[in-house]
Amino acid sequence: MEPSPGWRALIEEYAAHLDADRGLSAHTVRAYTGDLRELATHLQREAPAVTLPALRGWLADLTDEGAASATIQRRVASVRGFFSWAEAEGHLAADPAARLKAPKKSRRLPKVPSGEALGATFGSAEARAAEEGDAIALRDLALLEVLYSSGLRVSEACALRLRDVDRDRRSLAVFGKGGKERTVPVGVPALAAVDAWLKRRPEVARPDSPDTVFLGARGGAMDPRVVRRVVHEATRAAGPGAETGPHGLRHAMATHLIEGGADLRSVQEMLGHSSVATTQIYTHVTTERLRTAYRQAHPRA
Known part of the structure; x- marks a missing residue:
């Protein structure tokens, strides 16, 4: 646009x-x-x-x-x-940005949900989808799975088109910042959740609905604010300390990949970072976790 x-x-x-x-x-x-x-x-x-x-x-x-x-x-x-x-210059009666403040620079490491917290989040979302049985609950579960499985940005998840899902290769075609396209892998649970939602998608879709995987409750384009709300509510339901936003799931995916042995360049490509320096924050996260574990467990720490 x-x-x-x-x-x-x-x-x-x-x-x-x-x-x-x-x-x-x-x-x-x-x-x-x-x-x-x-x-x-x-x-x-x-x-x-x-x-x-x-x-x-x-x-x-x-x-x-x-x-x-x-x-x-x-x-x-x-x-x-x-x-x-x-x-x-008289183009506006009032300045809407007069009280807009720049956020303070933060040196804090990204908050990364633990594997246990994520397991509880997905378990809770699956239970809700099974209990409520409606299309939107299935959409929310698919959204959570895709955000964590493939590390998409909110805007990328909202823009993901039906034809961008390649089930044979288990991958997604993603259009990131600056219109750059990249192909990212997607896990089996995420694909299964997407397929379950797509079976019910016609209940939500309208004749003028976009050809995106995810739709709003009234059949329009998926609103980024709704994505954030869905993630916050789902992770909050998993228990104290589990709440995070969409970018927390992206952080978690990258951190867990690196902890599992993935090389930095591969994670950079998957996240769509233009520079590997941006991706290096996740090595700091894993190093900090190692220090914490060392201090807690080593008898002479």
Whole structure:
């Protein structure tokens, strides 16, 4: 989806302001306008109006998709500058980003659910699907399985198309950031859960439904906010300390692969990271776990 003509015209006018009035470099102008085009596309798809909660929702999506803290801070700066200018120029009556704050940089290691917590999560979701017997419970179970099995970002899971599922090769064709395509493996339990949901998908689908694997309860496109809610509710039901979000499942998949002996480059390719440096955070997670186990178990630690 491209920004609407109105958005494009406003962004181009702002770019001219950054160039002529503020004297920013061409590289910086491209970075800022790229951020704004991404925001415009998100708002057209996800939000009926440009409000502070809608802007915060965009930041939440970026966080769930694993964007670096520095990247999010730059995008906040881009957005705040743009809307402040738009208000000053009379394009907007009020600045919706005036109270938008950049998140604090964090050096904490990602919180990774344990294998036991994940087992409880999937067991609880399976029990709910069997008990309720409705299509949405099956969709939620399939969504959980795919997010953990293949480590997809929220946006990638929402965009996964029916034709992207290759049962013979047990793989998914995934379109990640920048439209880059990659093929990732998917586990047997996840495929079984997807097939169980797809048998009931026609109960939810409408004639104008998208050709995506996952649909909203009314047959429309899957909302990223619903994905986050499904994951949080399912993991919370597994017991104290088990709650996490979609990116927690992605963290868990990568961490468990590395703990199981997978090489860093393979995990990088599966996650769709452009740099192996981004993937190295998971080696820090496993190293920290090793230190903890050593301190707890070694008699002379």
